[in-house]
Amino acid sequence: DIVMTQSPFSLAVSEGEMVTINCKSSQSLLSSGNQKNYLAWYQQKPGQSPKLLIYYASTRQSGVPDRFIGSGSGTDFTLTISDVQAEDLADYYCLQHYSYPYTFGAGTKLELK
Amino acid sequence: EVQLVESGGGLVQPGRSLKLSCVASGFTFSNYGMNWIRQAPGKGLEWVAYISSGSSYIYYAETVKGRFTISRDNAKNTLYLQMTSLRSEDTALYYCASLARGYWGQGVMVTVSS
Numbered sequence: 001d002i003v004m005t006q007s008p009f010s011l012a013v014s015e016g017e018m019v020t021i022n023c024k025s026s027q028s029l030l031s032s033g034n035q036k037n038y039l040a041w042y043q044q045k046p047g048q049s050p051k052l053l054i055y056y057a058s059t060r061q062s063g064v065p066d067r068f069i070g071s072g073s074g075t076d077f078t079l080t081i082s083d084v085q086a087e088d089l090a091d092y093y094c095l096q097h098y099s100y101p102y103t104f105g106a107g108t109k110l111e112l113k
Numbered sequence: 114e115v116q117l118v119e120s121g122g123g124l125v126q127p128g129r130s131l132k133l134s135c136v137a138s139g140f141t142f143s144n145y146g147m148n149w150i151r152q153a154p155g156k157g158l159e160w161v162a163y164i165s166s167g168s169s170y171i172y173y174a175e176t177v178k179g180r181f182t183i184s185r186d187n188a189k190n191t192l193y194l195q196m197t198s199l200r201s202e203d204t205a206l207y208y209c210a211s212l213a214r215g216y217w218g219q220g221v222m223v224t225v226s227s
Binding site: 050051 | 157159163174215218219220
């Protein structure tokens with residue numbers, strides 16, 4: 001099984017700051033067939049279902065603000081949120097969908113400083 | 114508007130069974146693989162099972178393999194999860210989701226307790 005190691009566990013930020021969340025996979029998530037990384041990022045606010053932010057490691061889902069940026073390839077991935085807004089306070093998860101069983105990172109809680 | 118509506122949850126004793134349903138609307142359900150994902154209270158997300166669009170491919174997490182069965186009825190736009198031999202550690206909010214499309218339901222709570 002692919003293990004997803006996500007860090008940090010929590011992050012305290014002020015509005016307007018930039019934050020980075022990291023996810024490292026135990027195996028490469030890069031498909032040799034189409035050169036796509038099978039890594040997605042989700043945001044989950046309290047009491048809500050997870051919302052897809054980024055897929056294929058760096059493609060923003062429709063309607064997601066451009067302050068959310070996904071990057072990385074192979075085994076190392078990053079979600080960067082520039083100019084953090086109060087509405088961004090949530091839990092964030094990475095997900096590998098390269099092979100079954102799919103696996104999530106443990107999550108990162110973004111809180112207000 | 115895309116909707117995924119789960120039902121069938123509740124309080125059940127350890128060792129008993131429960132069947133969850135998820136009715137889809139607003140997209141062509143029969144074209145997409147579907148997943149069940151769960152979240153224990155205060156914990157992270159755990160992928161549980163996947164079924165391909167035509168039910169040819171099915172995969173499970175090791176934690177539920179042999180106890181849970183995923184299935185679907187494309188004529189009814191409905192996804193199912195039959196859960197047997199339930200354990201306390203199966204207590205969670207269960208979501209159905211089309212991960213490829215980023216569609217998730219609101220979840221249904223399953224509590225396993227005597």
